[in-house]
Amino acid sequence: MKSLMTAWLTATLLLVSQLAQANLTIEITRGNESATPIAVVPFAGNEALPDDVARVVHDDLERSGYFDPLPRRQMMDQPSSADEVRYANWKALDVRYLVVGSASREGNGYRLRFELMDVSGEKRMLGEVVTASGDDLRGAGHHISDQIFEAITGIRGAFSTRIAYVTSQGVGNNMQFALHVADADGHNSREVLGSPEPILSPAWSPDGRKLAYVSFETERPAIYVQELGSGKRARISSFEGINGAPAWSPDGRRLAMSLSKDGQPEIYVMDLGSRNLQRITNDAAIDTEPSWGPDGRSLVFTSDRSGGPQLYRHDLASGEQKRLTFTGGYNARGRFSPDGEALFLIHGSNKGFQVARQDLDSGRLVTLSQSGADESPSVAPNGTMVIFATQQGNSGVLGAVTADGRASFRLPSAQGDVREPAWSPFMN
Amino acid sequence: MQFKPYARSLAVALSLAVLAGCSSTGGSQEGSMDGTRSGNGSGVSSSGVSDGRTSGSGYGGTASGTSSTSGQQADGRIPQQRTIYFAFDSDRIRSEFEPVLAANARYLRENGNVRVVLQGHTDERGTREYNMALSERRARSVEQFLSVQGISPSQVEVVGYGEERPAARGQNDQAYAQNRRVVFDY
Numbered sequence: 001m002k003s004l005m006t007a008w009l010t011a012t013l014l015l016v017s018q019l020a021q022a023n024l025t026i027e028i029t030r031g032n033e034s035a036t037p038i039a040v041v042p043f044a045g046n047e048a049l050p051d052d053v054a055r056v057v058h059d060d061l062e063r064s065g066y067f068d069p070l071p072r073r074q075m076m077d078q079p080s081s082a083d084e085v086r087y088a089n090w091k092a093l094d095v096r097y098l099v100v101g102s103a104s105r106e107g108n109g110y111r112l113r114f115e116l117m118d119v120s121g122e123k124r125m126l127g128e129v130v131t132a133s134g135d136d137l138r139g140a141g142h143h144i145s146d147q148i149f150e151a152i153t154g155i156r157g158a159f160s161t162r163i164a165y166v167t168s169q170g171v172g173n174n175m176q177f178a179l180h181v182a183d184a185d186g187h188n189s190r191e192v193l194g195s196p197e198p199i200l201s202p203a204w205s206p207d208g209r210k211l212a213y214v215s216f217e218t219e220r221p222a223i224y225v226q227e228l229g230s231g232k233r234a235r236i237s238s239f240e241g242i243n244g245a246p247a248w249s250p251d252g253r254r255l256a257m258s259l260s261k262d263g264q265p266e267i268y269v270m271d272l273g274s275r276n277l278q279r280i281t282n283d284a285a286i287d288t289e290p291s292w293g294p295d296g297r298s299l300v301f302t303s304d305r306s307g308g309p310q311l312y313r314h315d316l317a318s319g320e321q322k323r324l325t326f327t328g329g330y331n332a333r334g335r336f337s338p339d340g341e342a343l344f345l346i347h348g349s350n351k352g353f354q355v356a357r358q359d360l361d362s363g364r365l366v367t368l369s370q371s372g373a374d375e376s377p378s379v380a381p382n383g384t385m386v387i388f389a390t391q392q393g394n395s396g397v398l399g400a401v402t403a404d405g406r407a408s409f410r411l412p413s414a415q416g417d418v419r420e421p422a423w424s425p426f427m428n
Numbered sequence: 429m430q431f432k433p434y435a436r437s438l439a440v441a442l443s444l445a446v447l448a449g450c451s452s453t454g455g456s457q458e459g460s461m462d463g464t465r466s467g468n469g470s471g472v473s474s475s476g477v478s479d480g481r482t483s484g485s486g487y488g489g490t491a492s493g494t495s496s497t498s499g500q501q502a503d504g505r506i507p508q509q510r511t512i513y514f515a516f517d518s519d520r521i522r523s524e525f526e527p528v529l530a531a532n533a534r535y536l537r538e539n540g541n542v543r544v545v546l547q548g549h550t551d552e553r554g555t556r557e558y559n560m561a562l563s564e565r566r567a568r569s570v571e572q573f574l575s576v577q578g579i580s581p582s583q584v585e586v587v588g589y590g591e592e593r594p595a596a597r598g599q600n601d602q603a604y605a606q607n608r609r610v611v612f613d614y
Binding site for chain 1: 448458517552554555556557558560561562564565586587588589590592593594595596597599
């Protein structure tokens with residue numbers, strides 16, 4: 001708990017000076033019919049505070065697709081501690097789990113207490129006091145959501161994580177691009193980099209402290225690494241031609257990338273300490289979009305060596321390369337699930353371009369997203385959700401879908417196009 | 429804005445795409461695109477407007493009708509046609525655009541101190557980094573064409589912009605056709 005609080009304080013400090021101006025809002029587009037009914041009662045004392053903590057928890061749990069939170073107006077009473085709970089009331093509403101709590105100011109921050117109840121068993125499963133320094137009440141809510149999610153599902157919650165994404169406005173030579181970082185629910189966004197030239201392919205370092213990305217700020221593509229805390233940045237690859245698709249190795253010491261300095265785009269691995277390059281592919285085709293296996297022993301990448309884009313796996317020890325995708329003529333930008341058992345990718349068919357999951361053992365491919373204009377899938381660190389770029393009307397927005405495709409939501413922005421989402425690793 | 433010279437040119441429909449690609453004025457690009465489109469509402473471009481599904485081929489037809497104009501231009505001025513268009517997921521130069529390339533090659537040959545950046549672009553479909561690669565491949569196929577025409581490699585640079593700088597917005601075949609392009613940026 002103590003280390004959690006420390007990490008959390010760090011996150012809070014990072015956010016203190018940032019005004020939330022271009023937040024993304026959540027729209028649930030498809031609920032999961034088998035989601036577990038839960039009720040999150042408004043926290044006693046919360047009225048006097050700037051954010052509604054129970055609402056944050058309610059929204060987190062709903063967005064996960066695992067839970068179906070009860071609307072507040074249906075609650076018969078609003079207990080704030082376990083001994084006030086009348087289980088019969090909640091059973092009558094078919095609620096399986098119940099969250100109650102209280103919130104108050106304490107010193108420069110807040111003190112939150114919450115309890116999680118199993119309604120059918122009439123027992124308390126979890127109770128915790130959370131102190132938050134600074135003004136990050138929402139962060140405290142996400143922390144509570146993480147505890148509840150893990151206590152019920154057995155899966156580590158990813159509500160306290162963050163997303164990076166790129167926005168753009170305008171067309172042709174008159175455009176503005178910006179790289180942003182926000183909480184996983186789209187709140188607390190802040191601009192990391194703004195430019196009149198394209199920015200793409202943000203990638204989080206495994207410790208969550210740095211972003212690698214491609215920026216055209218010199219009017220040529222180059223790969224940069226930027227520390228989020230200090231804002232300090234370095235240009236680490238600016239060869240002639242494409243410098244693209246940076247991907248951190250799981251140990252954070254190497255960066256896979258696509259470079260066309262020798263003609264066609266090829267996959268390389270750069271040692272970040274020495275900046276030495278190791279060439280991975282060597283052919284006359286496009287080779288790009290590398291992604292590391294969670295064990296760091298293989299890379300998956302997109303290649304059109306067979307005629308159209310398909311995914312291939314390169315074994316770093318043996319150098320062996322093997323084609324992985326055979327369903328349809330367009331499969332690109334693969335990303336491993338955290339357990340390494342599946343790939344999330346963009347699958348092109350007569351329905352357009354959709355997020356799909358392919359199980360590596362069976363080779364079976366299932367499409368997950370609904371629209372036909374999807375790109376850039378990025379997997380939550382707990383593997384339960386995939387965030388991606390999609391279209392709503394004529395605007396680019398972010399969408400997310402559960403890894404089983406059963407529930408989805410969108411994160412529209414008030415202005416401009418949003419794309420290139422990258423889900424952070426766990427921050428603590 | 430170099431609107432007037434373009435309006436005078438015969439290359440009505442194609443020039444609107446060039447305009448979009450080269451425009452650097454402020455304000456609503458999308459709005460000005462629409463305005464340009466309706467302002468040039470000739471028979472040539474209306475097929476594309478009325479039926480997005482056929483706009484790709486409409487573009488090709490337009491270019492072949494106009495290319496003789498640029499082909500005849502042999503003074504020291506930058507050729508008016510500086511954009512050529514491609515089929516989906518293709519870097520093959522369509523024969524109707526060869527006169528455009530020839531005019532630009534002639535200009536580069538006659539002006540040995542001039543340098544050009546070949547900016548490759550794709551439409552928005554498919555993944556961004558793959559499109560980055562595809563756009564560079566398009567620009568390289570133009571570079572290859574220029575090289576065969578005897579243009580010094582030192583005059584030519586290639587940059588792939590992928591789908592990052594669309595000339596036209598919208599999820600329809602007409603916008604896609606306008607965006608799959610290589611622009612001569614002098």
